[in-house]
Amino acid sequence: MIALKNELIKLFSKKKYIVFLIIALAIVLVRFLGTIIIGGMAHWALNNGFELGKGMASVYDMVSFNVRVFTPFMVFLAVSDLFPSEIQEDTIKSVLSQPITRGRVLAVKSVAVLIIGCICYFSLYLMCLFMQLISGGGFNNAFTVFLAYVIDLIPLMGVVIMSVCISLMLKGPALSLLVSVIVYLALTYLSYYNGTVGSFMFTSYLEWHKLLLGSTVPFYVIVSKTGIVAGSILILYSISYIIFDKMDF
Amino acid sequence: MAEIVRINAVKKLYKNNRGIKDITISVNKGDVLGLLGPNGSGKTTIMKLLCGLIRKNSGELTLFGLDAEDNFERVMKSVGSLIEAPAIYKKLSAIDNLMLVARMHGVDKEKALETLKTVGLLPYANDHAERFSLGMKQRLGLSMALVGNPELVILDEPVNGLDIEGVVGVREIIEEQNKKGTTFIISSHIASELEKVCNRVAVLYDGEVAAEDTVSDIERKYPSLEEYFLEQIKQKRGALL
Numbered sequence: 436m437i438a439l440k441n442e443l444i445k446l447f448s449k450k451k452y453i454v455f456l457i458i459a460l461a462i463v464l465v466r467f468l469g470t471i472i473i474g475g476m477a478h479w480a481l482n483n484g485f486e487l488g489k490g491m492a493s494v495y496d497m498v499s500f501n502v503r504v505f506t507p508f509m510v511f512l513a514v515s516d517l518f519p520s521e522i523q524e525d526t527i528k529s530v531l532s533q534p535i536t537r538g539r540v541l542a543v544k545s546v547a548v549l550i551i552g553c554i555c556y557f558s559l560y561l562m563c564l565f566m567q568l569i570s571g572g573g574f575n576n577a578f579t580v581f582l583a584y585v586i587d588l589i590p591l592m593g594v595v596i597m598s599v600c601i602s603l604m605l606k607g608p609a610l611s612l613l614v615s616v617i618v619y620l621a622l623t624y625l626s627y628y629n630g631t632v633g634s635f636m637f638t639s640y641l642e643w644h645k646l647l648l649g650s651t652v653p654f655y656v657i658v659s660k661t662g663i664v665a666g667s668i669l670i671l672y673s674i675s676y677i678i679f680d681k682m683d684f
Numbered sequence: 685m686a687e688i689v690r691i692n693a694v695k696k697l698y699k700n701n702r703g704i705k706d707i708t709i710s711v712n713k714g715d716v717l718g719l720l721g722p723n724g725s726g727k728t729t730i731m732k733l734l735c736g737l738i739r740k741n742s743g744e745l746t747l748f749g750l751d752a753e754d755n756f757e758r759v760m761k762s763v764g765s766l767i768e769a770p771a772i773y774k775k776l777s778a779i780d781n782l783m784l785v786a787r788m789h790g791v792d793k794e795k796a797l798e799t800l801k802t803v804g805l806l807p808y809a810n811d812h813a814e815r816f817s818l819g820m821k822q823r824l825g826l827s828m829a830l831v832g833n834p835e836l837v838i839l840d841e842p843v844n845g846l847d848i849e850g851v852v853g854v855r856e857i858i859e860e861q862n863k864k865g866t867t868f869i870i871s872s873h874i875a876s877e878l879e880k881v882c883n884r885v886a887v888l889y890d891g892e893v894a895a896e897d898t899v900s901d902i903e904r905k906y907p908s909l910e911e912y913f914l915e916q917i918k919q920k921r922g923a924l925l
Contacts, residue, residue, distance in 0.1 A: 437787045444784070448775040529771035529828065532735040533788040534760040683698070683738040 438535055442547035446513055455512070456555065459505045460562050463497050467566035470496070493572060495580050497563050502587050503623075506555040507594050511615040513548040514598040515608040523607060528684055541599070541679050545672075548595045549588075556584045556591075590664055594619065596671040603678045686713045687749070688836055688867050689734065694743030696729055697891075704729050705891040707743075711869060713835075716862055718878035718899075719871040720913050721888030727871040728768060730888075731840045734869070735765045747836070761789065764834035766842055770825020774814035778805055778824055781813055782831055789832030796831055802857060803827045818845035826854060830861065837861065839870045843877055855881055879909040887916045894920040 446452065521527040530540055564577055601618060602611040689711035697703040704726040711717050719727045732738045733745060736756055745752045747759040772781050778800060779793070786796040800806045803823040808816070813824065822845050829837055839858075843851045858868055858881050872878050878885060879899060886896040895916040899909070906912040 441784045441787060444780065445773055445776070448773065448780070525769060526771045526773055528735075528737055528767055529785060531737055532760065532763070532765045532767070533785065534757045535788065536756055537736075681739065684732070 438530075438533075438539065438543040439546055439550075441530075442517060442544055443550065446516060446547060446551060449516060451512070452509065452551065455509060456558055459501075459555070459559060462500070463559055463562045463566065466497065467563070467570065471570050493563075493567055493576070495563075495576055497559055498580060498583060501556060501559045502584075502591075505559065506552050506591065507619055508616070509555045510548055510552050510591070510595055511598050511612050511619070513551045514595065514602050514615065515612040517544045517548060518599060518602040519605065519611040520608040522682075522684070525684075531684060537680050538676060541676055545595055545599055548599070549592060552591050552595065553588065556587070560584055589661075593664055593668050593671070596668050596675060597622075600671045600675045600678075603675055603682070687711070688713050688715075688747065689869070690744065690746040691730065691733075692744040692746075694730075694733065694745055695741045696733060696738060697741060703891055704733075704888075707888075707891070707893055709886055709893060709896070711836075711867060713867055714862065714865055715884055716858065716868040716870065716882045718882035718885040719869065719888060720875060720878060720885055720909070721871075721894075722917065725888040726891045727888055728840055729891075731765070731767055731838050731869065731871060734838055735763065735767060736760065737767065761832070762835040763838065764829035764832055764836070765838040765840075766822075766825045766829040767838070767840045769844075770821050770828065772813045772816075772821055772824055775812065777810045777812055778816070779809040781824060782827055785828045786831045791831055791833070799827045799831045802830070804853060819847055819850050822846055823850065823853075826857065830857070834866065836867045836869070839868065841872055842870060843872065843874065851877065875910040875913050876908070879903075885909065885912075887913055889917055889920040 521530070531537065535543075560581065563580075564574075567573070567575070567577075597618065598611075598615040601615050602608075605611045605614055687710050689709070691707055691709045694707050695703075695705055697705070702724055707726065707730060709717075709730070719730065721727050729738065733740055734747070734752070736752070739753075747755075748762060750759055752759055773784070776784075779796060782796045782800060783793060786792070786799075797806065797809060800809050803826050805820065805823055805827065808820065813821065816824065822842070826839070826842060829839065842854050842858075846854060855877070858870070862868060862881075868881075870878065870882065882899055884896070884898050885902065887894045895912075897912070902909055902912045906915065
């Protein structure tokens with residue numbers, strides 16, 4: 436827990452996470468204001484009187500943006516700060532020469548990145564919920580969407596470990612960030628174009644929430660794929676551990 | 685005297701075939717061992733091995749009587765280190781940097797502030813480390829090595845970038861801690877500095893121990909540690925030619 440606290444202190448000392456979070460929240464705000472205003476105008480056109488709230492914002496609207504775009508980007512950023520950046524700046528020495536094994540260092544840093552992912556998920560969720568409330572939608576679907584985010588944390592672990600693995604193979608934070616984004620995009624689009632290959636990729640399951648939100652993916656299929664996601668995470672984590680354990684600093 | 689460090693026939697070669705070839709050194713409790721050697725002789729490699737920053741190829745490495753790799757967490761609770769440039773997070777203040785290490789050793793903020801006072805950085809405790817001069821960073825690095833009350837302190841070029849006052853300050857800290865029973869392993873290019881604080885010196889050359897002696901013996905036989913060092917290097921070079 437102490438080591439985890441240290442990693443989080445290091446991450447939050449960098450203002451860019453707050454800046455990106457504010458930008459994402461601003462995107463949510465603009466999107467919902469747009470919905471509210473356009474809906475209101477449509478209603479005005481019909482009834483000849485503007486009435487705010489007739490274009491209702493929904494807590495579900497921004498889930499895909501959050502799960503597919505924003506949070507993975509923040510995760511890649513955090514990984515590049517905690518691994519290649521520390522290696523390049525030599526600050527990793529102060530972690531590795533403490534009474535903590537490399538295995539634990541790897542685990543703690545990965546969990547710190549996952550916490551950043553959680554913060555992103557739930558900050559945007561709360562913002563969306565707030566917008567839904569002020570647009571008159573009440574708490575409709577609030578709990579369901581919350582559960583959807585919780586479920587999406589499982590494949591997000593895969594994204595974190597994939598990025599950790601990539602960052603340990605490359606030198607430099609910028610390269611690590613770039614390659615993580617490229618690999619993530621490649622895996623995502625591969626699952627769109629080739630269903631067979633895609634079914635083995637954890638990135639295909641980043642939108643597990645759809646199962647709770649009444650979309651096309653049946654529940655039993657998702658359950659059966661849990662093993663694939665867990666297996667991917669385990670393999671990538673093992674590779675990361677082997678590389679990290681053998682590294683000279 | 686209890687043996688704190690035992691490096692037995694340890695070999696660590698990097699990809700470029702440099703490193704240490706076959707080193708055997710032991711350090712007893714209360715010793716201040718100086719590692720002296722030209723660039724690339726293996727001083728930093730030994731220190732990194734002791735801190736777990738690199739892995740040995742072969743040999744035996746024990747700290748406090750325990751295998752250093754198998755009991756890493758246990759032995760590192762009693763080790764403080766400053767290897768090469770101090771590992772400092774620029775975006776954090778001096779005290780926040782120090783607390784990253786202090787927390788790992790179960791040390792509270794009050795004690796951490798005391799350590800900052802010892803190295804003369806208390807007035808800058810809340811300043812961001814990115815604004816620090818090289819000497820101030822070095823002193824912060826030294827405080828990070830000392831904050832956990834370690835039994836063994838490993839210092840690689842501790843007076844790098846320090847002004848005369850800073851150099852004297854570091855020497856006083858080492859002497860004071862050593863009186864309390866702390867063991868030191870120190871490397872430096874400055875022979876005169878090692879002569880003032882060390883009780884034993886090992887001269888490294890080309891990844892091997894060229895000579896090892898107590899400072900009192902060296903002072904009896906040679907005009908200075910510098911002369912001793914140059915003589916050992918000359919002999920080693922001659923033997924290799």
